[in-house]
Amino acid sequence: MSNETTTGIDERVNEMSSFRNALIRPELGGIIGTIAVFAVFIFLAGDSGMFSVQGVMNWSVVSAQFMIIAVGACLLMIAGEFDLSVGSMIGFAGMLIAIFGVTFGWPMWMAIILTFVICMTIGALNGLICIRTGLPSFIVTLAFLFILRGFTIFLPQTIERKTIIGGIREAAEGDWLGIIFGGKILQGLFIYLGDLGVIAVFSRGTRAGQPVVDGIPMLIVWALGLVIFGHILLTKTRFGNWVFASGGDAEAARNSGVPVSKVKILMFMFTAFCATVFATCQVMEFGSAGADRGLLKEFEAIIAVVIGGALLTGGYGSVIGAALGALIFGVVQQGLFFAGVESSLFRVFLGVILLGAVILNTYIRRLITGER
Amino acid sequence: MNAQTEKKPIIEMRNIRKTYGPVIALAGVSIKIYPGECHCLLGDNGAGKSTFIKTMSGVVKPTEGDIIVDGNVQNFENPRDAMEAGISTVHQHLAMIPLMSVSRNFFLGNEPTKKIAGIQFYDREKADHETMEAMRKMGINLRGPDQAVGTLSGGERQTVAISRAVHFGAKVLILDEPTSALGVRQTSNVLATIDKVRKEGVAVVFITHNVRHALAVGDRFTVLNRGTTHGTAERGGITPEALQDLMAGGQELASLEGSLGGTV
Ligand SMILES: Nc1ncnc2c1ncn2[C@@H]1O[C@H](COP(=O)(O)OP(=O)(O)OP(=O)(O)O)[C@@H](O)[C@H]1O
Ligand SMILES: [Mg+2]
Numbered sequence: 001m002s003n004e005t006t007t008g009i010d011e012r013v014n015e016m017s018s019f020r021n022a023l024i025r026p027e028l029g030g031i032i033g034t035i036a037v038f039a040v041f042i043f044l045a046g047d048s049g050m051f052s053v054q055g056v057m058n059w060s061v062v063s064a065q066f067m068i069i070a071v072g073a074c075l076l077m078i079a080g081e082f083d084l085s086v087g088s089m090i091g092f093a094g095m096l097i098a099i100f101g102v103t104f105g106w107p108m109w110m111a112i113i114l115t116f117v118i119c120m121t122i123g124a125l126n127g128l129i130c131i132r133t134g135l136p137s138f139i140v141t142l143a144f145l146f147i148l149r150g151f152t153i154f155l156p157q158t159i160e161r162k163t164i165i166g167g168i169r170e171a172a173e174g175d176w177l178g179i180i181f182g183g184k185i186l187q188g189l190f191i192y193l194g195d196l197g198v199i200a201v202f203s204r205g206t207r208a209g210q211p212v213v214d215g216i217p218m219l220i221v222w223a224l225g226l227v228i229f230g231h232i233l234l235t236k237t238r239f240g241n242w243v244f245a246s247g248g249d250a251e252a253a254r255n256s257g258v259p260v261s262k263v264k265i266l267m268f269m270f271t272a273f274c275a276t277v278f279a280t281c282q283v284m285e286f287g288s289a290g291a292d293r294g295l296l297k298e299f300e301a302i303i304a305v306v307i308g309g310a311l312l313t314g315g316y317g318s319v320i321g322a323a324l325g326a327l328i329f330g331v332v333q334q335g336l337f338f339a340g341v342e343s344s345l346f347r348v349f350l351g352v353i354l355l356g357a358v359i360l361n362t363y364i365r366r367l368i369t370g371e372r
Numbered sequence: 373m374n375a376q377t378e379k380k381p382i383i384e385m386r387n388i389r390k391t392y393g394p395v396i397a398l399a400g401v402s403i404k405i406y407p408g409e410c411h412c413l414l415g416d417n418g419a420g421k422s423t424f425i426k427t428m429s430g431v432v433k434p435t436e437g438d439i440i441v442d443g444n445v446q447n448f449e450n451p452r453d454a455m456e457a458g459i460s461t462v463h464q465h466l467a468m469i470p471l472m473s474v475s476r477n478f479f480l481g482n483e484p485t486k487k488i489a490g491i492q493f494y495d496r497e498k499a500d501h502e503t504m505e506a507m508r509k510m511g512i513n514l515r516g517p518d519q520a521v522g523t524l525s526g527g528e529r530q531t532v533a534i535s536r537a538v539h540f541g542a543k544v545l546i547l548d549e550p551t552s553a554l555g556v557r558q559t560s561n562v563l564a565t566i567d568k569v570r571k572e573g574v575a576v577v578f579i580t581h582n583v584r585h586a587l588a589v590g591d592r593f594t595v596l597n598r599g600t601t602h603g604t605a606e607r608g609g610i611t612p613e614a615l616q617d618l619m620a621g622g623q624e625l626a627s628l629e630g631s632l633g634g635t636v
Contacts, residue, residue: 241494245472369522
């Protein structure tokens with residue numbers, strides 16, 4: 001490799017490409033969609049409290065949940081694979097934490113770490129089976145969708161004779177790792193803002209005088225952290241280049257020296273990691289694990305990713321786009337509630353947005369890649 | 373021929389066999405590749421040329437036989453091993469990712485990095501700059517380094533693949549029909565490039581169906597025929613007519629040549 005410096009770049013070419021980059025990028029569809037969705041709900045539900053501090057926190061939490069699993073699904077999809085077992089993995093991980101931490105009475109940090117290890121191992125197994133057999137990940141992870149859901153129902157029934165295990169919040173009391181998933185940050189700031197009268201405070205009850213929103217849940221911190229991590233990994237590192245290549249053309253990538261199997265297995269593990277983060281935050285918030293948690297989450301993650309401009313067949317997409325897709329998803333779901341729209345119409349909205357986004361994204365992608 | 377014949381081979385392929393189930397793609401092929409020489413591999417369609425160079429570049433594992441690099445027996449587990457031994461390849465099907473930009477394709481597997489706060493990041497400016505530089509040398513003017521490979525013409529794509537291999541081919545450069553889609557100017561550029569890197573001491577393995585191209589740059593010629601070889605001829609040791617006959621397996625071409633008026 002030569003070690004020439006970057007002097008003498010053709011400015012004309014550079015200028016043109018940065019102009020093009022600024023305008024036409026994979027997440028353009030997500031940006032347009034986000035603006036459109038906010039415009040609609042400011043119009044429909046502007047005075048319903050949707051944009052008060054409480055309202056913002058409400059749809060932010062829902063969007064952050066989608067974001068956490070969308071980041072994993074996005075990277076995996078760009079690497080050319082799917083994971084349909086994400087929803088079952090969420091239920092399974094939550095149940096493991098409850099069994100280890102409550103039924104067995106182990107320290108919460110140990111329960112959480114062990115759960116992460118088990119779930120990421122299952123993720124690696126998903127990947128390994130796909131690579132070794134050459135079967136489509138769609139089928140392999142569909143099998144795990146059933147296997148994991150089955151265990152999530154079977155385990156608590158055999159051990160505790162019920163399908164919901166509670167008492168997690170009590171078991172996690174004061175646990176250092178529990179705080180990282182179930183705690184809140186900036187609580188001082190919110191109390192300060194409440195005292196200043198910038199945000200509303202409770203006027204009655206045991207919490208009188210405290211702000212209505214008392215901090216930013218760790219769930220949101222995790223979501224933003226994962227989005228930033230995923231975005232940097234994908235666009236700013238050589239590993240990111242390998243992720244795109246593995247999904248774009250695995251054979252060509254392998255011939256160019258990319259360790260395709262390793263990349264794909266790592267992405268399966270990352271998806272499992274994201275699902276477990278979701279599950280841990282959820283059981284910390286609810287204080288219980290249920291056998292039906294996480295149903296259909298795999299599809300919601302995939303929808304968010306596709307709204308965000310990723311190509312279902314791999315090799316193309318953006319984490320920022322997926323995050324915007326998750327935001328759109330959360331805002332629409334909660335916004336319809338604020339606007340007082342019949343909740344069954346959510347699905348209609350979702351379908352329309354999905355279709356619109358995919359058509360727009362296909363058009364943008366053709367502009368960028370000259371795909372024929 | 374001069375002192376070059378006394379050089380030690382950089383790669384020796386010894387009795388390479390490759391079978392796909394009942395199909396015998398290679399039935400024991402041995403050749404020696406010398407630094408600073410262009411070794412032409414010739415032969416009919418399906419003769420086994422691509423399969424042979426794939427064993428050299430780590431894409432295919434030979435069923436039997438040894439690959440000896442610099443005197444040591446090597447077992448390439450994957451293409452990366454071969455690259456690390458200084459072997460880079462332009463495959464017949466190019467190994468490019470259409471949805472990715474030219475510069476990301478160019479450096480795929482060899483991404484330049486820079487350290488920021490102790491973390492290795494992809495050095496995009498360097499990749500973009502060096503890609504444009506290399507492409508200009510090959511006579512292709514790209515719109516920009518972030519143009520997707522899918523938007524390039526077939527010949528442009530082939531040129532990107534060739535300049536990538538030249539850029540990273542430290543010791544051995546393998547070209548599998550690199551000129552099949554190229555224009556006149558780009559073809560002569562590729563032949564000139566082969567000549568240039570050869571003079572720098574790189575060993576070149578050049579697969580072509582074009583006798584004139586082979587004779588223009590070749591130092592040695594090996595003809596494969598249905599998975600076997602009848603040895604290697606040196607430049608000057610074989611007439612162009614004999615070579616052409618060998619490449620097509622003998623008589624068939626001779627009779628064709630009559631009816632086409634010697635245009636083949
Ligand atoms: N993966 C495979 N499975 C089965 N047979 C194969 C495989 N790869 C190659 N072959 C067979 O091996 C033989 C040699 O193929 P190869 O691609 O090496 O030919 P070639 O000399 O490069 O031909 P061309 O000039 O057309 O590129 C062919 O008969 C082909 O059918
Ligand atoms: Mg071939």
